[in-house]
Amino acid sequence: MTAPFDAVLVLSFGGPEKPEDVRPFLENVTRGRGVPPERLDEVAQHYLHFGGRSPINDLNRDLIARLEPALEAAGLPLPAYFGNRNWHPMVEDVVAQMYRDGHRRVLVFPTSAWGGYSGCRQYHEDIARALSALDAPEPMVLRKLPQYWDNPLFVAAAADAVAAARAEMTAATGEPGRLVFTAHSVPVSADRTAGPPDDGGHLYSRQIAAASALAAAAAGVEDYDQVWQSRSGPPQIPWLEPDICDHLESLAADGVTAAVMSPIGFVSDHLEVVWDLDNEAHETADELGMTLRRTGTVDTDPRFVQMIVELVADHVDGEPDLSLGCGDNGGPCRPRCCEPAKRPVRRG
Numbered sequence: 001m002t003a004p005f006d007a008v009l010v011l012s013f014g015g016p017e018k019p020e021d022v023r024p025f026l027e028n029v030t031r032g033r034g035v036p037p038e039r040l041d042e043v044a045q046h047y048l049h050f051g052g053r054s055p056i057n058d059l060n061r062d063l064i065a066r067l068e069p070a071l072e073a074a075g076l077p078l079p080a081y082f083g084n085r086n087w088h089p090m091v092e093d094v095v096a097q098m099y100r101d102g103h104r105r106v107l108v109f110p111t112s113a114w115g116g117y118s119g120c121r122q123y124h125e126d127i128a129r130a131l132s133a134l135d136a137p138e139p140m141v142l143r144k145l146p147q148y149w150d151n152p153l154f155v156a157a158a159a160d161a162v163a164a165a166r167a168e169m170t171a172a173t174g175e176p177g178r179l180v181f182t183a184h185s186v187p188v189s190a191d192r193t194a195g196p197p198d199d200g201g202h203l204y205s206r207q208i209a210a211a212s213a214l215a216a217a218a219a220g221v222e223d224y225d226q227v228w229q230s231r232s233g234p235p236q237i238p239w240l241e242p243d244i245c246d247h248l249e250s251l252a253a254d255g256v257t258a259a260v261m262s263p264i265g266f267v268s269d270h271l272e273v274v275w276d277l278d279n280e281a282h283e284t285a286d287e288l289g290m291t292l293r294r295t296g297t298v299d300t301d302p303r304f305v306q307m308i309v310e311l312v313a314d315h316v317d318g319e320p321d322l323s324l325g326c327g328d329n330g331g332p333c334r335p336r337c338c339e340p341a342k343r344p345v346r347r348g
C-alpha cells in the first residue's frame with residue numbers, strides 16, 4: 001500500500017507579465033534551441049502588442065481557482081499549486097515551496113494534452129529539473145498525469161465549441177463554414193521521434209489528427225481540415241505543414257468563403273491563439289475576403305475542470321500504475337519515449 005497523493009501542481013509553459021519580462025522570458029524559452037534572433041524580435045513584438053502581458057498565467061490562475069473547489073466537492077481536498085517552465089512562478093520555486101508546505105507526493109497536471117517532446121517529454125524534464133534543484137532531506141514524488149487528448153470530457157468540450165462557432169457562422173452567413181483544426185507546429189524531426197521507439201514515431205501528429213477526428217465526429221462534421229500554426233526555428237529546418245495562413249489561401253483558391261478555426265492543440269486562449277489566429281489568420285482572411293471565426297478553447301468549459309478532477313481521482317490513491325502513461329520524477333512515460341531528436345551538427 002503506497003501513500004496517497006496530497007497536492008496537485010498545475011504545470012504550464014509560462015508567459016511574461018510586463019514589458020521588461022518579454023526578452024528574458026523569450027531567452028528562457030529558446031535557450032539552446034536555435035531560434036534565430038529575427039524570429040525572437042518578431043515574437044517580442046507580439047507580446048509587446050499586448051502590453052508585454054501574456055494571458056497565459058492569468059488563465060492558469062483562473063483554472064486553478066475553479067479546480068480547487070471542484071476537487072473539494074469531489075471529496076479530494078488537495079491544494080493546487082501553479083508552476084511554469086519558462087516564467088514565474090517557476091516550477092523550481094514552486095516545488096521547493098510545496099516541499100516546505102509539507103507535501104511529499106504531488107500529482108502534476110500539465111497544460112498540454114499531447115505526447116511528443118514539446119508536449120510531454122519537456123514537462124518531464126521540468127519536473128526533473130525542479131527536483132534536482134531541491135535541497136531536501138526527505139524524498140518527494142512528483143507524478144505527471146497521463147496525456148488526455150482523447151479524454152471524452154476534453155473531446156466533448158472541444159466539440160461543443162465547434163458546434164457553437166458553426167451555429168454562429170450559420171447565423172451570420174447562412175453556412176457553417178469550412179472547419180479547420182489547428183495545433184502548434186513542431187520540427188518534422190521532433191515529430192518523427194515522438195512516442196516510444198517501437199511505436200513508429202509521429203505520436204504528436206497522430207494524436208492531433210485523432211483528436212480532431214473525435215471532435216469533428218462529436219460535432220457531427222464529416223469534412224474538415226487539420227493544419228498547423230506558430231512555427232518558429234530557422235526556415236531551412238522543416239516543420240509540420242501546412243500553416244494555417246497558407247491553408248486559408250488554398251481554401252480561398254478553391255472557392256471557400258467562410259471558415260471556422262478550432263485551436264484543438266491548445267487548452268487556453270493564450271498568446272499563440274490570440275496573436276497567431278485572432279490577429280494573423282484574421283488579417284489573411286480579410287485580404288482573401290473570407291469570413292473567419294475561431295472556436296473557444298476548452299479552458300472555460302466546466303468539463304475541462306471535471307476532467308482534471310477525474311484524472312486526480314484516478315491516481316490519488318498512489319498506486320504506481322505506470323502502464324496508464326504517467327511518469328514519476330521526470331522519468332518518461334515509457335522507456336526512451338519522445339527522446340529529443342538529434343540536432344544536425346553544423347560544421348565549418
Ligand SMILES: CC1=C(CCC(=O)O)c2cc3nc(cc4[nH]c(cc5[nH]c(cc1n2)c(C)c5CCC(=O)O)c(CCC(=O)O)c4C)C(CCC(=O)O)=C3C
Pocket residue numbers: 013014015016026029030033035039040043054055056111112113114118119184185186187230231232233265266270271272
Ligand atoms: C507543441 C507545442 C505547444 C503545445 C503544447 C503546450 O502547450 O505545451 C506549445 C505551446 C506554447 N508555446 C508558447 C510560446 C512559445 N513557443 C515557442 C517556441 C516553440 N514552441 C514549440 C512547440 C510547442 N509550443 C516549439 C517546438 C518551439 C521552438 C523552440 C523549442 O523547441 O522550444 C516560443 C519561442 C518563440 C517562437 O515562437 O519562435 C514561444 C514564445 C506558449 C505560450 C503562449 C503565451 O505566452 O501565452 C505555449 C502555451
Ligand SMILES: [Fe+2]
Pocket residue numbers: 184
Ligand atoms: Fe510554443
